[in-house]
Amino acid sequence: IRILTAGESHGKSLVGIIEGVPANFTIDLDSINKDLARRQLGYGRGPRMDIEKDKIEILSGIRGGKTLGSPISFLIQNKDYENWQEYMSIDGNNKEDRRVTRPRPGHADLSGIQKYSFDDIRNVLERSSARETAVRVAAGSILKGILKDFNINVLSHVIAIGGASVSDGTQDINLIKAADSSPVRCIEKSTEETILQKIQDAKLVGESLGGIFEVHIVGVPVGLGSYVHWDRKLDAKLAYSLMSIQGIKGVEMGEAFENANRLGSQTHDEIYYNSSEGYYRKTNYAGGIEGGMSNGQNIVIRCAMKPIPTLYKSLQSVDIITKEAVSASIERSDTCAVPAASVVGEMVAITVIAEEFFRKYGGDSKEEIMKRWQA
Numbered sequence: 001i002r003i004l005t006a007g008e009s010h011g012k013s014l015v016g017i018i019e020g021v022p023a024n025f026t027i028d029l030d031s032i033n034k035d036l037a038r039r040q041l042g043y044g045r046g047p048r049m050d051i052e053k054d055k056i057e058i059l060s061g062i063r064g065g066k067t068l069g070s071p072i073s074f075l076i077q078n079k080d081y082e083n084w085q086e087y088m089s090i091d092g093n094n095k096e097d098r099r100v101t102r103p104r105p106g107h108a109d110l111s112g113i114q115k116y117s118f119d120d121i122r123n124v125l126e127r128s129s130a131r132e133t134a135v136r137v138a139a140g141s142i143l144k145g146i147l148k149d150f151n152i153n154v155l156s157h158v159i160a161i162g163g164a165s166v167s168d169g170t171q172d173i174n175l176i177k178a179a180d181s182s183p184v185r186c187i188e189k190s191t192e193e194t195i196l197q198k199i200q201d202a203k204l205v206g207e208s209l210g211g212i213f214e215v216h217i218v219g220v221p222v223g224l225g226s227y228v229h230w231d232r233k234l235d236a237k238l239a240y241s242l243m244s245i246q247g248i249k250g251v252e253m254g255e256a257f258e259n260a261n262r263l264g265s266q267t268h269d270e271i272y273y274n275s276s277e278g279y280y281r282k283t284n285y286a287g288g289i290e291g292g293m294s295n296g297q298n299i300v301i302r303c304a305m306k307p308i309p310t311l312y313k314s315l316q317s318v319d320i321i322t323k324e325a326v327s328a329s330i331e332r333s334d335t336c337a338v339p340a341a342s343v344v345g346e347m348v349a350i351t352v353i354a355e356e357f358f359r360k361y362g363g364d365s366k367e368e369i370m371k372r373w374q375a
């Protein structure tokens with residue numbers, strides 16, 4: 001699977017191409033649009049989400065509701081483009097009054113203009129924006145729909161925001177399913193309330209908040225990934241992809257950081273066998289991956305997101321033209337996007353699983369893959 005994303009945050013539209021999807025899989029546009037809508041939710045998001053109503057428009061690779069085996073291309077319109085046409089036009093006649101010259105600490109702004117020799121930070125922020133994640137959600141949702149035929153599914157929930165953490169980490173998938181009905185995707189009621197208050201307080205003082213979410217992938221067969229090839233280790237590939245989500249600064253497999261402080265005998269999941277289940281474990285400290293391969297348990301990944309760098313309470317910066325000390329630029333921002341990021345995390349993780357699933361059971365069509373998987 002190869003995914004190419006394109007598009008500027010306030011440009012005409014976002015575009016994606018997915019290559020490597022086998023033929024004859026049914027694509028359900030409604031469920032892709034539902035995932036796009038889930039990404040837009042969450043208490044703490046900014047006014048931009050009132051403007052956008054993300055919908056996928058497929059351009060190629062699907063006929064009569066089924067995949068053709070050819071690259072799937074699609075677009076998601078930026079409704080906000082209407083308000084930005086005079087600034088984001090491609091023909092060189094853009095108005096100058098939304099030029100950005102005060103880089104935000106923590107954003108791509110300063111390193112971006114230095115790297116590309118720009119004198120307008122807008123050239124950087126338009127592409128570094130997390131708006132790009134809409135494309136990755138659409139692509140991941142297409143693959144999620146396909147993997148459902150093989151009983152693989154993905155869920156997520158928020159376990160901490162702004163220092164308020166759930167008291168009890170659960171592995172119960174049925175409880176985690178309830179995350180979608182929480183405004184911050186947190187399934188522990190008392191923590192949800194504390195988080196809502198924290199976001200409200202942060203907004204009042206122009207602050208932003210980060211947090212931690214957990215992605216659970218269920219139904220993954222044994223042996224995706226590799227212990228033979230360093231670059232196909234499943235945990236390594238997941239960490240790489242999840243770290244590529246805007247704002248994600250830490251990725252952990254299972255209870256990796258807690259395991260680091262435990263004894264070996266308290267860290268490893270003991271192995272049992274019975275004739276109906278085959279091999280099984282009673283614990284999942286490893287997060288479903290041993291030796292770079294899926295072990296048949298649920299895959300559990302935790303991601304840490306930093307607080308969004310666009311702050312109403314401006315930080316110290318330097319104007320890139322005058323070199324004078326100034327406060328960093330601000331147009332508008334989200335106070336917290338951790339709930340949205342958890343949905344992005346699901347879709348990015350399932351993309352990696354799909355890639356390794358097709359590598360192991362691969363074929364040109366659903367029929368070929370199904371035979372191998374059933375065998």
Ligand code: EPS
Pocket residue numbers: 009046047048049052080125128129130131132134310331332333334
């Ligand atoms: C973002 C800034 C905000 C966010 C945006 C990411 O956009 P704007 O500058 O238009 O207010 O809303 O996220 C999205 C548009 C999205 O769809 O997630 C940034 O600077 O990264």
